Amino acid sequence: MTTNNDMHIITIVTRNSLRVLQRISGLFSRYSVNIDQMSIFSGQDGLSYFSVIVYSDDHSVQKLTNQLNKIVEVCDVRIVNHKHF
Amino acid sequence: MKITGAQAIIESLLAEGVDLVFGYPGGAILPTYDALFESKERIRHVLVRHEQGAAIAAEGYAKSSGRTGVCIATSGPGATNLVTGIADAMLDSVPLVCITGQVASSLIGTDAFQEADIVGITIPITKWNIQVSRAEDIPNAIAKAFYYAKDGRPGPVLVDITKDAQAGMMEFTEYAKYVPRGKKSTQHKHSDMQFIEIADLLNNAKRPLILAGNGVGIANAEEELVKLAEKATIPVACTLHGLHSFPSNHEYFVGLLGMHGNYAPNILTNEADVILAIGMRFDDRVTGNLARYAKQAKIIHVDIDFAEINKNVRSHMHVQADAKYAISHILRFVQSNNHKEWHHRFKHLHDQEYEQVIKAELSHKGDMIRMPQAMDLVSRKTKGEAIVVPDVGQNQMVAMRYYKFQKPKSHISSGGLGTMGFALPAAIGAKMANPDREVICVAGDGGIQMNIQELGVILQEKLPVKILLLNNNYLGMVRQWQEMFYEERYSFVDLVSPDFVALANAYGIKARKVTSPDELEEAVDEMLASKEAYFLEVVVEKREKVFPMIPAGSAVDEIRLS
Numbered sequence A: 001m002t003t004n005n006d007m008h009i010i011t012i013v014t015r016n017s018l019r020v021l022q023r024i025s026g027l028f029s030r031y032s033v034n035i036d037q038m039s040i041f042s043g044q045d046g047l048s049y050f051s052v053i054v055y056s057d058d059h060s061v062q063k064l065t066n067q068l069n070k071i072v073e074v075c076d077v078r079i080v081n082h083k084h085f
Numbered sequence B: 001m002k003i004t005g006a007q008a009i010i011e012s013l014l015a016e017g018v019d020l021v022f023g024y025p026g027g028a029i030l031p032t033y034d035a036l037f038e039s040k041e042r043i044r045h046v047l048v049r050h051e052q053g054a055a056i057a058a059e060g061y062a063k064s065s066g067r068t069g070v071c072i073a074t075s076g077p078g079a080t081n082l083v084t085g086i087a088d089a090m091l092d093s094v095p096l097v098c099i100t101g102q103v104a105s106s107l108i109g110t111d112a113f114q115e116a117d118i119v120g121i122t123i124p125i126t127k128w129n130i131q132v133s134r135a136e137d138i139p140n141a142i143a144k145a146f147y148y149a150k151d152g153r154p155g156p157v158l159v160d161i162t163k164d165a166q167a168g169m170m171e172f173t174e175y176a177k178y179v180p181r182g183k184k185s186t187q188h189k190h191s192d193m194q195f196i197e198i199a200d201l202l203n204n205a206k207r208p209l210i211l212a213g214n215g216v217g218i219a220n221a222e223e224e225l226v227k228l229a230e231k232a233t234i235p236v237a238c239t240l241h242g243l244h245s246f247p248s249n250h251e252y253f254v255g256l257l258g259m260h261g262n263y264a265p266n267i268l269t270n271e272a273d274v275i276l277a278i279g280m281r282f283d284d285r286v287t288g289n290l291a292r293y294a295k296q297a298k299i300i301h302v303d304i305d306f307a308e309i310n311k312n313v314r315s316h317m318h319v320q321a322d323a324k325y326a327i328s329h330i331l332r333f334v335q336s337n338n339h340k341e342w343h344h345r346f347k348h349l350h351d352q353e354y355e356q357v358i359k360a361e362l363s364h365k366g367d368m369i370r371m372p373q374a375m376d377l378v379s380r381k382t383k384g385e386a387i388v389v390p391d392v393g394q395n396q397m398v399a400m401r402y403y404k405f406q407k408p409k410s411h412i413s414s415g416g417l418g419t420m421g422f423a424l425p426a427a428i429g430a431k432m433a434n435p436d437r438e439v440i441c442v443a444g445d446g447g448i449q450m451n452i453q454e455l456g457v458i459l460q461e462k463l464p465v466k467i468l469l470l471n472n473n474y475l476g477m478v479r480q481w482q483e484m485f486y487e488e489r490y491s492f493v494d495l496v497s498p499d500f501v502a503l504a505n506a507y508g509i510k511a512r513k514v515t516s517p518d519e520l521e522e523a524v525d526e527m528l529a530s531k532e533a534y535f536l537e538v539v540v541e542k543r544e545k546v547f548p549m550i551p552a553g554s555a556v557d558e559i560r561l562s
């Protein structure tokens, strides 16, 4: 299944809310995308900025981000593939 | 004006146009029940017998009316009892607002009596949920709940409200419906160019096929779909939830897709050159083996949920939009066409299925009744105009195969989750939303007993729901799989049931049991003529199997007639 496990950095911007981390991390585990590193920064603007590093194939990461985008509190999701560095 | 949080819940519901809720009281929701008592004249509350019944009744109400269903439960076990219904609504895109009581905010996290983290529990099965612990936050939370239940692809939301928030006082001014700021759009802007390209594909297709799903009915796009099919002479096949969105007596209707669907549309999915999939999500029960699904076809996928695009099946073109919008725009550019030979292929395969399966079932003469004979009778006697609410299993497959739906919002079924016990409470919800339509609950002897307690609602509310029990004395669908794939090792599918007629009578419901084919018609007539609730138990052939069937793991064109 996960043949080409490339590094992807997923950046997520959400409105700050108590349960949003649980909703986000639940999707990662449901789609079997293992989190390698994650950092969260809460801005003064009421927004939270997530940066998540995963090793997974493009298709799984794409499916996951499509679902992340549906979370009501999520304002933006981007995938940065290591190839683009 | 100062009011309590509980009163604010009621005012908010009223402001959202709610006049009916399904629920069950308990400690942590007592303040809200006190407020409901005061507002009895304005909001009808239906007391279910189990919270699962409340969630599913609210689904039946929502699916059959297009409005948002509302259910209320207490904390802890009340809330966890809603879970199956919420998961069902999530998979079938049903707009549902669940309001749960929660222990007082000072007790949260202390393992207090009847404390359950229902917000945590329901995260994966809700579109959105929230816990509210201050009275003044209630109206806004409820406004958001109603907004998100319906926004884009509908689904369930949950608002968990602590007891102190319900009891607390707040200043209630005017209720403001939720309008999101900087909204993520669920509907992208589309250019005419995109629809012209889609129409081009359809115009040049030799063997085009439309697959209609749940999204057609949710968007009320039934008329547009008929227009599109007629203008471009394209055959229309439906998914389980698409079934009531295209009249089954229409000459372009080619039947039901999927595991127990019709022969022709399954086989010809793998011959079509262009497939227009509208508001459907290529569920595994529809596609069978994905590696051999419609590989030859150019697929155009219309869905409001972007996450469905390329999820299971790669599309050549897609439109992220609701079905009504997309179909009306495609309609502008399609040309009339002639696909006589292609339509003839469907007819030819249908005739084969008719001879080998349908006619064989319906004309069978034996001493036992067969499920299809009962459903066919009900279909003809109601002219396909009733609301039919099947349960799960063989009865469900037979109901949708043999009931000839003519009207939208008439096939209320648990498709995604396949929840046994769905039919009875969902039929109750559907009847409340449609008091003037005939509502028929169809169930097996297994499923009826999963929420049988809801007969109490029929008794208390005097609801003229008709119940057709197709009793094969088995967990029939599981038995079928054990016969076909587990060497007839019938592991725990044999059930001893109570006297259903006596049981229904105990709830004050008229009931009758038929065993002989000669009595069937007269009994169905009696059931349909009844002005009150009626429970008809039809004892059917014990060891029937539902065909056609695509065995799990097989391709759609490997569908078997026997």
Ligand SMILES: Cc1ncc(C[n+]2csc(CCOP(=O)(O)OP(=O)(O)O)c2C)c(N)n1
Pocket: B391, B392, B393, B394, B395, B396, B418, B419, B420, B421, B443, B444, B445, B446, B447, B448, B470, B472, B474, B475, B476, B477, B478
């Ligand atoms: C809640 C739940 N439990 C188990 C199942 C698995 N299941 C699917 S069909 C079926 C048998 C249903 O038997 P019955 O209600 O008698 O209907 P029949 O198939 O005989 O028409 C079972 C157990 C299910 N779908 N839902």
